[in-house]
Amino acid sequence: MFSQHENDTNFLSTGNMDRTLSRTSSVFDESYKIINDPIHGHIKLDHDTIDFIDTVQFQRLRDLKQLGSAYFVFPGGSHHRFEHSIGVGHLSNTLINKFRSEQPELEITEDEVRCVTLAGLCHDLGHGPFSHVFDNEFMPRARPGINWSHENASEMMLDYLIDDNHIDIDTSQINFIKDLIAGNPRSKSQYDERAFLFDIVANKRNSVDVDKFDYIERDCYNLGIKSSYDTKRLMWFTRVVDNQICYHHKEAYNLFELFHTRYSLFKRIYTHRVGKAIELMITDALLAADETFGISKAVDNGEDYLNLTDDILRVIERSKEPELAQARQIMKRIRTRDLYKFADEFIIPKDLMQYLGKDKINSEEVISHQEDNVHLSSDDVLVEWLKINYAMKDKNPVDSIKFYNRWDRESFFIPKEQVSYMVPSQFQEVIVRIYTRDSSKVSAVQRAFRKLLKTFDAKLPGDSPISITPNAALSIPDDFTSPRKRRYDGGMDAIERYAPSKIVKEWSLKKAHSTL
Numbered sequence: 001m002f003s004q005h006e007n008d009t010n011f012l013s014t015g016n017m018d019r020t021l022s023r024t025s026s027v028f029d030e031s032y033k034i035i036n037d038p039i040h041g042h043i044k045l046d047h048d049t050i051d052f053i054d055t056v057q058f059q060r061l062r063d064l065k066q067l068g069s070a071y072f073v074f075p076g077g078s079h080h081r082f083e084h085s086i087g088v089g090h091l092s093n094t095l096i097n098k099f100r101s102e103q104p105e106l107e108i109t110e111d112e113v114r115c116v117t118l119a120g121l122c123h124d125l126g127h128g129p130f131s132h133v134f135d136n137e138f139m140p141r142a143r144p145g146i147n148w149s150h151e152n153a154s155e156m157m158l159d160y161l162i163d164d165n166h167i168d169i170d171t172s173q174i175n176f177i178k179d180l181i182a183g184n185p186r187s188k189s190q191y192d193e194r195a196f197l198f199d200i201v202a203n204k205r206n207s208v209d210v211d212k213f214d215y216i217e218r219d220c221y222n223l224g225i226k227s228s229y230d231t232k233r234l235m236w237f238t239r240v241v242d243n244q245i246c247y248h249h250k251e252a253y254n255l256f257e258l259f260h261t262r263y264s265l266f267k268r269i270y271t272h273r274v275g276k277a278i279e280l281m282i283t284d285a286l287l288a289a290d291e292t293f294g295i296s297k298a299v300d301n302g303e304d305y306l307n308l309t310d311d312i313l314r315v316i317e318r319s320k321e322p323e324l325a326q327a328r329q330i331m332k333r334i335r336t337r338d339l340y341k342f343a344d345e346f347i348i349p350k351d352l353m354q355y356l357g358k359d360k361i362n363s364e365e366v367i368s369h370q371e372d373n374v375h376l377s378s379d380d381v382l383v384e385w386l387k388i389n390y391a392m393k394d395k396n397p398v399d400s401i402k403f404y405n406r407w408d409r410e411s412f413f414i415p416k417e418q419v420s421y422m423v424p425s426q427f428q429e430v431i432v433r434i435y436t437r438d439s440s441k442v443s444a445v446q447r448a449f450r451k452l453l454k455t456f457d458a459k460l461p462g463d464s465p466i467s468i469t470p471n472a473a474l475s476i477p478d479d480f481t482s483p484r485k486r487r488y489d490g491g492m493d494a495i496e497r498y499a500p501s502k503i504v505k506e507w508s509l510k511k512a513h514s515t516l
Contacts, residue, residue, distance in 0.1 A: 037083065039218050043090045048114055052121055053086070056306065057161035061085055061124065063309035067219065068130040069278040070269055072334070077269070079222045081124045081131070084215055091210035091235070092120030092200055099196075099240055106240055112197060115173055119180035119201045120210060125161070126153025128299070129312050130282055137283040142296035153299060154181055160302030183209075199245040206400035207391040208234075208245075208255065216261055223269060229257040241404050241411040249403040252419045259390040259397055266388045277340040277435055280382055281330050282313070288327035289316050340382065341482065343445040344474055345433040346453060349466050350394075350426060355456055358385060361432050369451040374444045381445055382435040389428035396427050439482035446476050 033045045045053065052058055059082070066084050067077035096116045100108040127150045128134030135150050155178050162169060175186060183202030185191040191198070203209035213231045220227050234255070237248035247255065269275070290296050295312065298304035316327045333339065348356050363381040370376045390397050398419075402411035416423050436445045450470045457468050 035086070037087060037090070039087055039214065039221060040090055043086065045086075049089060049117065049121060051165070051167055052118060052161065055161050055165045057125065057157055057164065057302070058082075058085070058122070060306060060309060061127075063311055064127055064129070064131065065310055066131075066215070067269070068133055069282055070272065070275045072278045073272050073275045074223055074269065076222050076224055077219070079218060081127055084218055085121055085124050087214040087218060088123060088201070088211050089117055089121030091213055093117040095200055095210060095235060095238070096197075098235070098238075103240055106196075111173065112194075115176045116180060116197060116200055119177045122158050122161075122177065123154060123181045123201055123211060124150075125157040126150040126155070126305075128153070128305075129286070129308060129310050130279070133279045133282055134286075137279060138286050139296060139299070141283070142287060142290050146299075148299055151182060153305060156302050157305065160306070164302075193243065195243045196240045196245050203245075205244065206397050208247075208258070208397070208401060212258065212262065212391075216258070216265065219265060219269070220261070225265075225269075227257075227261045229261045230254055234258070239404065241402065241409075244402060244411070246402040246404045246411045249405050249414060252398065252403065252414050255398050255401060256416075256419065256423050263388060263390055271386050271388060271431075273342045273345075273433070274339065276384060276386075276433065277342060278334060280340055280384070280435060281334055285313065285316060285327045285330040285334075288330065289319075289324055292319075292321060292323055338439070340435045340437050341439045341442040343434040343436050343442050343476070344449050344470065345431055346468075346470065348430045348432060351464070351466055352456075352460070352468070353430065355459055356432070360456070361452065365452055366434065366445065366448050369455075370444060370448040374441070374448075376441060376444060376448060380436050380438050380441055381448075382437065384433040384435065386431040386433060387428060388431065390424075392427070394426070394428040396424075442482070443476045443478055443480050446474075 031047050033050055035043050035045065037043050061082040062080055064081045065071050065077070066079045066081050067074070071077045093113065093116070096108060096113050099106055100113065128138075131150070139146070139148055158174070158178065158181075161167070162174065179185045179191075180198060180201050183198055183204040185195075185198060199205060199209065201209055201211060213234070216227075216229070217231050219225075234247060234251060237251050238245055240246070286295055289312075293312070293315070294304075295308065298308045313331060316324060317331050319328065346356075361383060363378055363383050366381050366383065367376050367378060387393075392400070396416060398416060399413065401413075403414050404411050434445060434449045436442050453468050453470060460466070460468075
């Protein structure tokens with residue numbers, strides 16, 4: 001007969017204790033995981049979510065910077081779409097469970113909770129290298145005839161993820177998740193009474209959704225930007241009224257702050273002049289490497305798209321093929337900070353939009369107004385059109401948001417005049433921005449652009465209170481020399497200046513001097 005001590009030893013050695021504790025204590029419950037997120041704190045991930053996260057398709061998001069090329073300008077912007085997607089999945093789950101708990105009359109089902117959570121988690125699966133650079137700059141030039149967006153790729157990658165990992169989910173649920181990501185149901189009649197579900201991840205009604213809640217707060221946190229907008233209040237003071245998500249009337253100004261913060265991020269970060277210059281350079285590098293690597297064709301199937309991430313730039317840099325020399329040279333310019341130069345910009349007044357369009361201001365028109373003996377070519381000038389707004393083009397998004405109070409059972413709109421007379425009266429600005437690939441020609445390009453702008457003054461109505469006046473603060477002196485040119489130039493041309501042997505030699509000499 002065994003003693004009690006022997007029984008205890010046998011119990012421990014056979015692992016019975018571990019198995020018993022796992023059955024009796026939630027501490028050992030393996031049906032969920034807890035992660036600590038800097039934005040939302042501790043996040044609980046259930047087994048459905050874990051099944052999606054622990055796949056190569058979702059882990060790909062670790063290799064896509066959330067802010068794309070802005071990381072080259074703002075070192076704090078080093079976060080990825082991986083953590084953003086987990087954050088959106090968490091907020092989606094939190095919001096729908098709040099409605100389910102506080103408004104049982106909505107009869108929200110377990111399937112709806114699951115699908116909304118997974119839609120938030122998977123909404124960015126289809127982003128390409130450097131995100132919107134790939135969407136808006138590279139693809140339209142690489143394959144101008146294709147109707148493609150990262151939303152299309154998200155659907156493709158979602159199907160690939162499910163099939164490749166044998167995830168048990170119904171076709172109807174897959175289609176529902178896709179519709180939630182798109183923000184619109186495929187069958188209007190099927191979801192007539194469930195329209196509020198489509199406001200959670202991608203709100204097409206007024207653009208207030210958990211995607212914005214996460215990326216605005218996460219980007220501000222990582223960039224070190226302070227904001228008075230409060231996401232958590234909006235999450236608390238919301239409910240479903242009249243089949244749509246509404247907010248407490250006291251949150252009207254907070255919603256204006258949400259959209260102003262978004263506008264500020266676009267104005268200061270996402271469309272930063274240097275960041276946009278690097279975007280243009282990345283686009284040129286990808287176009288130069290497209291024929292060799294088939295970058296633009298990778299969007300046609302999930303297997304190829306899986307391996308297309310921000311790492312493509314390092315692939316270009318490591319390449320040896322002669323046909324990739326131009327792409328490698330562009331990458332070397334980015335690394336050595338010999339960037340395309342910002343020449344000028346003009347914020348187009350709303351009343352002048354009919355006179356100043358892409359057909360009137362483009363690289364050919366700028367070149368046609370160059371001075372004699374300057375010799376600008378079409379490769380020298382890049383024209384970038386930017387639209388920065390409150391997320392609904394030129395409309396006030398808060399006009400499309402409904403509110404509630406403690407007494408009325410019906411929702412209502414709140415005019416901005418009842419919120420504050422200090423909120424904007426215009427909700428979109430259009431900026432035309434001029435760059436040059438050759439820093440030595442930046443002054444000539446600016447003068448040509450400003451000469452072009454002057455030609456439009458004569459076309460304005462005689463009683464127009466607006467004149468086309470360049471920004472004096474951006475005027476470039478005639479004798480301007482790029483700091484990069486001053487640092488490296490000693491009578492050398494660009495090819496010699498960036499010869500690899502010279503760069504290595506200079507680096508070695510500097511290291512030797514620093515050691516001494």
